[in-house]
Structure formats: C-alpha cells, structure tokens
Amino acid sequence: MHTSDEKSRNVFASRNYRLVFFGALVSELGSVLYSFAVSFYILEISSNNAFLQGLYLALTGLTLLLLTPVGGVLGDRYNKAAIMFVCDYLKGGLILLATFSMLLLRSGSAHIVILFVIGILGSAVSGIFSPAAGALLPHIVPEQKLQQANSYFSARSAMQSILGVVLAGVLYAALPIQLLFLIVGFCYVFSGVSEMFIRYDHQKKDGKLTLRLMFSDMKGGIVYLRTQKAIMALMAVILFINFFASPLYGNFLPYFVKTDVAGAGTYLFDRLLTPELWSSVFSMLLGVSSLAGAIFLSTRPQKDKIGRQTSVLLLLMSALMIGVTVAYWILVARSISLNAFLILLCAGFFAVGFLVSFLNIPFNTVMMRVVDRNQLSKVNGILSIFSQGLIPLASVLAGIVLQTAGCTVLLLVCSLGFTGAALFLLFSKEARNI
Numbered sequence: 146m147h148t149s150d151e152k153s154r155n156v157f158a159s160r161n162y163r164l165v166f167f168g169a170l171v172s173e174l175g176s177v178l179y180s181f182a183v184s185f186y187i188l189e190i191s192s193n194n195a196f197l198q199g200l201y202l203a204l205t206g207l208t209l210l211l212l213t214p215v216g217g218v219l220g221d222r223y224n225k226a227a228i229m230f231v232c233d234y235l236k237g238g239l240i241l242l243a244t245f246s247m248l249l250l251r252s253g254s255a256h257i258v259i260l261f262v263i264g265i266l267g268s269a270v271s272g273i274f275s276p277a278a279g280a281l282l283p284h285i286v287p288e289q290k291l292q293q294a295n296s297y298f299s300a301r302s303a304m305q306s307i308l309g310v311v312l313a314g315v316l317y318a319a320l321p322i323q324l325l326f327l328i329v330g331f332c333y334v335f336s337g338v339s340e341m342f343i344r345y346d347h348q349k350k351d352g353k354l355t356l357r358l359m360f361s362d363m364k365g366g367i368v369y370l371r372t373q374k375a376i377m378a379l380m381a382v383i384l385f386i387n388f389f390a391s392p393l394y395g396n397f398l399p400y401f402v403k404t405d406v407a408g409a410g411t412y413l414f415d416r417l418l419t420p421e422l423w424s425s426v427f428s429m430l431l432g433v434s435s436l437a438g439a440i441f442l443s444t445r446p447q448k449d450k451i452g453r454q455t456s457v458l459l460l461l462m463s464a465l466m467i468g469v470t471v472a473y474w475i476l477v478a479r480s481i482s483l484n485a486f487l488i489l490l491c492a493g494f495f496a497v498g499f500l501v502s503f504l505n506i507p508f509n510t511v512m513m514r515v516v517d518r519n520q521l522s523k524v525n526g527i528l529s530i531f532s533q534g535l536i537p538l539a540s541v542l543a544g545i546v547l548q549t550a551g552c553t554v555l556l557l558v559c560s561l562g563f564t565g566a567a568l569f570l571l572f573s574k575e576a577r578n579i
Contacts, residue, residue: 156294161285161343168339169278170301172233175332177309179240182317182325183260184399185421190253195400199544201261202395203537205268210533212272217526218362220277221519225284226343232274233340237333239267244326256322275529280521283513284345292510296443299506303436303498307429314425348519366523373515375452380528382570386459388535389562392543393466397555398424400547405477406487413484423487430491431498438502451507458500459567465493465500466563470556478553 156162184198191197219228243263247256286294316325370377406412407420418426448454469490476486516524546555 156286156290156297159285161345162282162294164339164343165281165285166297166301168229168233168336168343169298170305171332171339172236172336173302173305174309175237175240175329175336177305178313178316178325178332179329181310181313181424182322182329183264184395185317185403185424186322187257187260188399188403190256193400193403195396195547196541196544197257198399199396199540199542199547201264202540202544204261205264206533206540207537208265208268209272209275210530210537212269213276213529214363214366214523214526215359216273217276217366217523218359219273220280220522220525221362223349224347225277225281225522226340226345228277229274229281229343230337230340232270232277233333233337235270236267236274237330237337239263239270240326240333241330244323244330247323247326276522276525279525280518281343281345283518283521284347285343288514291513292445292506293443295506295509295513296439299502300436300439300443303432303434303439303502305432307432307436310425310428310432311422314419314422317421318419362523363527366520366527369517369520370524370527376512376515376528378573379452379455379570380532382566382573383532384535385566386563386570387532388539389559389566390462390466391536392539392555393559395540396543396547397552397559398427401552405483405552409483413487427490427494430495431501434495434498435502436498438499439506442502442506448507448511451511455504455508456567456571456573458504459570460564462497462500463560463564463567465496466556466560469493470553470560473556474553478551 157166183201187198187201188194216228240263243259246259250256250259282291282294282298316328402420402424406423412420412423472486472489476482476489512524512528513521543555543559546558
C-alpha cells in the first residue's frame with residue numbers, strides 16, 4: 146500500500162526507487178560501454194564483415210527473445226528485486242570471464258568465438274532480468290507517480306546516451322578491449338550490490354515451479370493479454386515497426402562509420418573526432434533531446450488515451466527516415482558531400498530523441514496502469530516477443546543487404562516498411578482505444 150504522503154512526494158523520496166534508479170544507472174552504463182565496444186570490435190577484427198556483425202545481433206537477440214517469456218513467469222512468482230541482483234551478478238561474472246579468456250587467447254578468431262558465446266549467455270540472463278525489472282515500479286511507486294518515475298528513468302537513459310557513448314568512444318580508442326570489458330563487468334557487480342537492498346511487499350505464490358506449471362503460467366498470460374484487444378493491435382504493428390527500425394541503429398550506423406566515414410580520408414571535425422566518436426555524437430544528440438522530452442513529461446499529467454498520439458509520432462519518424470534515405474543517396478552514395486550528410490544525420494537523431502520520449506514514456510505508463518500487477522511480468526515477456534520477434538531476422542537480413550547492395554538499398558527498404566506499418570496503425574480502430 147502507498148500512503149497519501151508517499152503519493153504527494155517526488156518519487157526520489159522513496160528509498161526503493163533510489164536503489165532501483167542508481168542500480169540501473171550503473172548497469173546500463175556498463176551495457177552502453179559493452180554494446181558500443183562489441184559492435185565496432187567485431188567489425189575491426191573481421192575486416193568490416195557486416196554479415197558477421199548482423200549474425201551476432203541476430204543470435205543474441207533471438208536468445209533474449211526466447212528467454213524473456215521464462216523471465217516473465219519467474220518475475221510474477223518470485224521476488225523481482227532478487228531476480229534483478231542475481232542476474233546482474235551473473236552478467237558481470239560472464240563479462241569478467243570473457244575478459245580473462247581474451248587475455249589468454251589472443252587471436253581474432255578466438256575473440257569472435259568468445260564474444261558470440263558470452264553474448265548469447267548474457268542475452269539469456271537479460272531475458273530473465275528484463276520482465277522482472279520492467280514490472281517492479283508499480284510495486285514501489287504510487288500509480289499517480291508512474292509517469293514521473295518512468296520519465297526519470299528515461300532521462301537517466303538519455304544522460305547515459307549523452308555521456309556513456311562519448312565515454313565509450315574515448316575508452317574504446319584509448320584502452321585495450323580487455324580493460325574496457327573489465328570496467329563493464331564491475332559495473333554490473335556494483336549494480337547488483339545496490340539492488341540487494343530493495344524491499345517491497347512480495348506475495349509469494351504457492352507450489353513448486355515445474356516445467357508444466359511454467360507453460361501453464363505463460364498460457365495464462367496469453368489468455369489475459371487476449372482480453373486487451375487494443376494492446377494486441379498495437380503490438381502487432383510494433384512487431385513490424387521494430388523490424389524495419391532496428392537495422393538502422395544496429396547495422397547501418399556502425400557500418401556507415403567504419404566504411405563511409407573512416408574511408409573518407411577527411412571528414413567534418415576529423416582533427417577532433419575519430420570515426421567511432423562520430424557514432425558517439427549521434428547517440429549524444431539522441432540523448433540530449435530524449436532528456437529534454439523526459440524532463441518535460443515528468444511535469445505533465447498522465448494521459449488516459451495515447452493511441453492517436455502514437456500514430457502521429459510514428460508517421461513523423463517515418464518522414465525523418467525517408468529524408469535520411471534521400472540525403473544518403475544524394476550526398477554520400479553519389480559522393481557529393483559526406484560532411485553535409487553528417488550534419489543532416491545529427492539533426493535527424495536530435496529530432497528522433499524527442500519523438501522516442503513522447504512514444505515510450507506514455508506507453509510504459511499506460512501499460513503499468515492498465516495491466517494487473519500480478520500479470521505484468523508475464524505480459525512484459527509476451528509483449529517482448531510481439532515487439533522484438535522479428536529483430537533477429539532483421540539483423541541478419543540487414544547484414545546481407547549491406548554486404549551485397551549497400552547502405553542506400555537498406556535505408557530505402559527500412560524507410561518504406563516503417564512508413565507502411567505506421568500508416569496501418571493510424572487507421573487501426575483498436576489502437577485508438579489505448
């Protein structure tokens with residue numbers, strides 16, 4: 146139960162919220178450093194093999210997808226905070242193991258194998274972690290403060306995009322990869338220490354968890370979700386939205402930096418920025434605008450309906466994607482001006498940051514309000530399948546397209562597909578009821 150005094154205070158007055166917030170701050174900093182380093186390191190030691198990078202993204206994404214429903218069942222049956230700190234200890238241990246393995250085995254092919262194995266195991270742990278973490282806030286924050294709580298979480302992620310990726314770019318250029326991984330491993334361990342002290346009223350379910358009971362719980366979550374027709378309609382569209390959007394950041398951006406920017410000889414601010422640091426600049430701009438959007442929403446009242454707003458924002462994002470595609474074809478593919486494209490891409494990432502904040506924060510808040518707390522972990526797990534189910538396939542296909550047809554074709558396919566999905570959502574009667 147939340148008292149009236151708790152409901153009137155800022156969420157940071159809650160000890161539990163502070164522990165969750167700062168634990169996530171440290172662990173996600175480690176995640177930013179690790180993701181940045183792995184993406185560029187695989188390209189570096191494989192001679193810019195875009196297919197290999199896409200395969201890594203696909204296998205880790207598929208593992209995350211398969212384990213998330215299991216994490217949803219565990220999150221609704223067991224203490225969510227305990228699941229979180231155990232998973233952070235495991236992720237930290239895996240990355241430290243990878244660090245020492247890479248010190249012992251020095252060849253590039255051995256490092257690729259280590260990264261693939263640790264990436265798959267780490268994604269399995271993340272699949273257990275995410276549903277529990279996503280369902281914890283309603284247990285420690287009053288309903289009236291959920292948008293504020295989600296806004297601060299989004300602002301934290303934005304700050305990490307601003308500072309974390311810049312730090313990642315600097316550390317990646319300055320440190321051996323093993324020392325960077327060592328830092329990441331300790332980030333996860335420190336996060337686990339913070340999460341050990343979270344306390345909330347956990348209602349333990351009776352009965353020993355068996356494989357049969359696990360599948361029964363998953364089925365119960367699906368049956369519950371089928372009663373939420375508006376959410377189901379939105380998730381069906383987001384499945385394809387993510388399919389066409391994920392390759393732009395996961396595949397296109399590292400490939401563009403390693404080929405077009407690094408291969409240009411001279412480029413904008415080349416005396417100050419390495420090619421990898423340009424990737425940090427894009428993420429920093431995304432983070433700055435996301436931070437501004439999150440701060441704005443933290444002061445705004447929660448909306449009851451967000452369906453129409455979501456459709457309009459997605460159409461604006463599709464317009465930006467089409468603009469980037471045309472700009473790349475004219476300015477980069479036809480060798481007119483790489484620097485002009487860099488400036489336009491900076492503006493595009495800055496605009497997307499605002500849109501993402503106004504999409505994600507209201508949606509997460511509505512989900513936490515309308516879904517039964519005892520079903521929220523399972524529902525989060527099932528929705529992850531709906532929203533991310535095609536991302537592993539998208540990563541592989543994007544890698545093949547980049548390797549064979551280049552960036553222009555990939556951007557064109559992603560832009561048109563994203564626009565089609567956004568238009569479908571705009572005319573969906575069910576989605577407008579969210």
